[in-house]
Amino acid sequence: MTKYNWGIIGTSWIAGEMADALKRVNGEVYATANPHKEALEAFGQEKRIEHLYTDPDEMIKDPNLDIVYIATPHNFHYQYAKQALLAGKHVFCEKAITINEKQLEDLASLAKEKNLILTEGFTLYHMPIYRKVKELIASGKLGQIQLVQVNFGSLKDYDPANRFFSKDLAGGGLLDIGGYATAFARTFLDEMPNNILTTVKFFETGVDEQSGIILKNDRQQLAVMALSMRAKQPKRGVVSGTKGYVEISNYPRAMQAEVTYTASAHEERKETITAGESDLALDYEVADMQRYVDQGHDDGELQTSRGVMHILTAVRGQWGMRFPDDQV
Secondary structure, rough: OOOOOOOEEEHHHHHHHHHHHHHOOOOOOEEOOOHHHHHHHHHHHOOOOEEEOOOOHHHOOOOOOEEEOOOOOOOHHHHHHHHHHOOOOOOEOOOOOOOOHHHHHHHHHEEEEEOOOEEOHHHHHHHHHHHHHHHHOOOOOOOOOOEOOOOEEEEEEOOOOHHOOOOOOOOOOHHHHHHHHHHHHHHHHOOOOOOOEEEEEOOOOEEEEEEEEEEEOOOEEEEEEEEEEEEEEEEEEEEEEEOOEEEOOOOHHOOOOEEEEEEEOOEEEEEEEOOOHHHHHHHHHHHHHHHHHHHHHOOOOOHHHHHHHHHHHHHHHHOOOOOOOOOO
């Protein structure tokens, strides 16, 4: 695998996790950027990063930089991703990759024009267990897939000033945790949904605190999702077919799937599938991103993200919830 010069924008906890993964897989982190000098220097010292920038734009211009990893609040993703692509850098961006479909389509077109890789940081795209589950479904052992159920409940502290609940920072459950649930659902639906039903409970700041979403496609497959930012739920996804179902717990970083085969209404047989390690989730992301750059294509990952963002944008449109930066 080729060694690449990665630059990280942001010094949050996920940026720290990614820096550790980059050192394990790639050997080092080339650069980090954060306008807050004290946080930048502390991060650089802890992660032993040589090149530090208080101006992310200057880091992006560095001719030695190959890949930009964006770990900022959602509303900055589009801005930095576009600058990086225009500068000829590959982009790995934390979810949600943009705040709406229009922004993502703009970035996807630019990445195609520049022949660059643009990838969204959904760990479930990269966990080895999903390859095994997809192989199981393709074998026909679960029959025709009929229903996907997926939950994600996070218990965030009550704090209207926190980015999770800030409208200015594109907060709320849909973009923060709903992307994972939607990515899971889209992974196991044979076609894009064309019928979306949803309801929402708003937090006092005007962002979504809790929601229910139902998706249906032309094959009559259903996906049912429950999201909450103020009520803990297990991260649990279930994919059900006419001959059985598979249950995946901790699905963003899953390493195990419980399969139940239902030969009849009164007969069941169980099987456990394992693959990968949860603690290596970001290592898998880094390795896949570098493989994408090596091979010159992303195995269709961006197309899946485009489908997810189409759904998220349609849901938010039904709610009538707009962010200040909703325009491209």
